[in-house]
Amino acid sequence: MSGYQVNGSVVEHDEEGYLTDIGQWSKDIAEVIAKAEQINMTDEHWEVVNFLRDYYEEYQIAPAVRILVKEMTKKYGKEKGDQKALYALFPYGPAKQACKIAGLPKPTGCV
Amino acid sequence: MAEAKSDFDPKDRGHGDPLELPRLACGAMAESKPYVATSGQQNALGFPGELAPDWHDKAIARLGELVDNSRALRVYLDSCVKCGACTDKCHYFLGTSDPKNMPVARQDLLRKVYRRHFTFAGKYFPWLVGAADLTKDVLEDWYSYFHQCSQCRRCSVYCPYGIDTAEISMAGRDIMDTIGLGQKYSNEIIGKVFNIGNNLGLPPKALRNTLEGLEEEIEEETGVAVKLPLDEKGADILLVTPSADFFASPHMEGLIGYAKVLHEAGVSWTFSTHASEAANFGMFIGSQENMQKVALRIRAAAQDLGVKRLLFGECGHAWRVAYSFLDTLAGPFDFLDKNYPIPQHIIEFTHDMIERGKLKFDKSKNDEYRLTFHDSCNVARASRMGNKPGGQFELPREILRAVCNHYFDMAPETIREQTFCCGGGGGLLTDELMDVRTKGAMPRMRALNDVAEEHGVTHMAAICAICKAQFSKVLPQYGFDREGIVSVHQMVSNAIILTGSKQAEEFERRNLVATAK
Numbered sequence: 001m002s003g004y005q006v007n008g009s010v011v012e013h014d015e016e017g018y019l020t021d022i023g024q025w026s027k028d029i030a031e032v033i034a035k036a037e038q039i040n041m042t043d044e045h046w047e048v049v050n051f052l053r054d055y056y057e058e059y060q061i062a063p064a065v066r067i068l069v070k071e072m073t074k075k076y077g078k079e080k081g082d083q084k085a086l087y088a089l090f091p092y093g094p095a096k097q098a099c100k101i102a103g104l105p106k107p108t109g110c111v
Numbered sequence: 112m113a114e115a116k117s118d119f120d121p122k123d124r125g126h127g128d129p130l131e132l133p134r135l136a137c138g139a140m141a142e143s144k145p146y147v148a149t150s151g152q153q154n155a156l157g158f159p160g161e162l163a164p165d166w167h168d169k170a171i172a173r174l175g176e177l178v179d180n181s182r183a184l185r186v187y188l189d190s191c192v193k194c195g196a197c198t199d200k201c202h203y204f205l206g207t208s209d210p211k212n213m214p215v216a217r218q219d220l221l222r223k224v225y226r227r228h229f230t231f232a233g234k235y236f237p238w239l240v241g242a243a244d245l246t247k248d249v250l251e252d253w254y255s256y257f258h259q260c261s262q263c264r265r266c267s268v269y270c271p272y273g274i275d276t277a278e279i280s281m282a283g284r285d286i287m288d289t290i291g292l293g294q295k296y297s298n299e300i301i302g303k304v305f306n307i308g309n310n311l312g313l314p315p316k317a318l319r320n321t322l323e324g325l326e327e328e329i330e331e332e333t334g335v336a337v338k339l340p341l342d343e344k345g346a347d348i349l350l351v352t353p354s355a356d357f358f359a360s361p362h363m364e365g366l367i368g369y370a371k372v373l374h375e376a377g378v379s380w381t382f383s384t385h386a387s388e389a390a391n392f393g394m395f396i397g398s399q400e401n402m403q404k405v406a407l408r409i410r411a412a413a414q415d416l417g418v419k420r421l422l423f424g425e426c427g428h429a430w431r432v433a434y435s436f437l438d439t440l441a442g443p444f445d446f447l448d449k450n451y452p453i454p455q456h457i458i459e460f461t462h463d464m465i466e467r468g469k470l471k472f473d474k475s476k477n478d479e480y481r482l483t484f485h486d487s488c489n490v491a492r493a494s495r496m497g498n499k500p501g502g503q504f505e506l507p508r509e510i511l512r513a514v515c516n517h518y519f520d521m522a523p524e525t526i527r528e529q530t531f532c533c534g535g536g537g538g539l540l541t542d543e544l545m546d547v548r549t550k551g552a553m554p555r556m557r558a559l560n561d562v563a564e565e566h567g568v569t570h571m572a573a574i575c576a577i578c579k580a581q582f583s584k585v586l587p588q589y590g591f592d593r594e595g596i597v598s599v600h601q602m603v604s605n606a607i608i609l610t611g612s613k614q615a616e617e618f619e620r621r622n623l624v625a626t627a628k
């Protein structure tokens with residue numbers, strides 16, 4: 001298994017870059033994962049990541065894309081909160097790529 | 112990454128004849144392999160955790176069991192005459208140019224080992240009959256190329272002997288699982304069904320929250336309190352749908368459509384947490400035991416809730432398992448109401464309601480969509496709908512025509528029983544296989560481009576969760592809009608006029624104005 005280098009220590013991830021132990025997540029690790037994904041974390045990125053983590057804490061799974069869109073629309077209005085805007089933030093998809101940065105397991109199945 | 116490197120440019124390759132023969136590129140896809148399942152993921156399904164030292168003998172023994180238990184498999188392995196009819200029929204061959212993706216070559220990966228051990232000529236004169244030992248290299252080839260088959264069965268339509276390559280790739284995967292070499296994507300998912308109840312790993316609390324959120328949204332949109340009930344004992348209908356419908360887009364937009372139709376039909380229905388998954392990846396890995404274990408969850412839920420009818424949502428291979436195998440796997444379903452199809456597809460349900468004049472639509476609500484329909488392989492070639500031959504092709508199209516004004520079919524050699532796979536079926540819908548998925552989608556993307564240019568088609572509808580997820584990923588690569596893939600029931604949802612809804616009021620007002628003029 002390989003890992004992310006964070007502040008001098010190594011945090012293990014699986015072959016796809018998802019953390020093997022979600023308990024090891026920190027904001028610093030999120031920045032490192034984002035960098036590996038070629039994403040520059042802005043406030044909007046953090047908004048998504050924080051929402052995913054809060055939702056996960058409550059429901060033990062990431063929210064549906066539609067729920068995420070609804071939340072972002074509430075915060076940023078229709079223009080900046082729709083699915084296209086989310087894909088602009090996370091080009092590989094808000095579900096998978098944002099989950100990876102948030103330290104959450106990958107959504108599996110036909111998604 | 113196990114991803115194969117490639118200079119394939121989808122935008123460049125997305126135009127032209129969908130059936131164009133490629134120039135051969137031997138071994139081009141040899142390195143395309145999915146991630147291997149961990150020992151934990153293997154053990155959860157009753158398979159050994161890793162490749163054992165005696166893997167070769169175990170593999171041959173398993174192959175022997177498979178051909179003993181399945182006359183069909185033995186005939187498929189015995190009867191190929193190398194006529195060549197299948198060679199240019201696989202979307203993965205057309206897209207990758209790798210001759211090992213010709214169906215006959217894929218079959219031969221297993222056939223040569225079968226001949227070596229189970230035929231007289233192969234035992235004594237292997238060089239005469241193309242028989243070969245199962246070496247580590249052959250096993251590597253199995254792992255690569257049996258995971259470049261989406262088990263879509265297009266090739267079998269053209270084979271004069273009806274050889275079914277899907278059965279052969281399933282057997283190959285079954286043998287590999289048996290010796291401890293499983294595929295992470297499928298096996299991890301089957302484990303989640305056993306543990307949590309669905310492919311996604313969606314726990315009951317999250318499912319309930321999702322459904323309640325949708326109820327609020329629908330009421331906001333229509334003014335009508337449409338319910339999405341969960342675990343409701345005594346409901347008449349159990350709706351089993353792919354868990355992607357609770358999570359992804361455009362899947363969820365289809366789910367909203369099911370709920371509206373069921374509400375308008377006035378039936379009592381429910382989802383189940385125990386059977387919160389229609390998909391059955393046990394089929395993809397060729398494991399009868401796991402397929403049965405997944406299917407039995409549906410039976411248990413139906414009995415526990417005391418329902419009278421069983422309805423399936425938009426999921427391609429689930430409908431194959433439901434329509435063709437469910438009774439054998441988990442039957443008899445003699446406790447269900449025999450006045451209705453057992454099981455029934457949501458497309459059949461909606462179509463029936465339309466035919467009986469029970470649903471009203473405002474087709475103009477879909478005027479921004481110029482639609483075509485992608486026949487999903489398992490529905491098209493391994494099932495049926497309605498009570499007429501070809502119903503699985505006609506019913507979804509008739510629904511689309513009933514709810515939208517602009518519908519156009521793609522080229523006839525790419526639809527109906529000749530339909531091309533989306534490129535992500537059969538357990539290939541995983542990120543590390545994106546290269547083969549993109550290439551395999553090429554014939555479909557070309558056919559779509561043709562109708563986009565000729566008829567201005569903007570959207571493609573489908574009734575399979577895998578197709579929807581796959582196209583959301585590959586459409587942008589081929590220069591289409593990501594949201595160009597839609598659910599059939601999403602289109603129904605857009606146009607349906609629920610009794611007493613805001614849309615009904617608006618529709619009547621418009622009609623009054625039109626009459627007054």
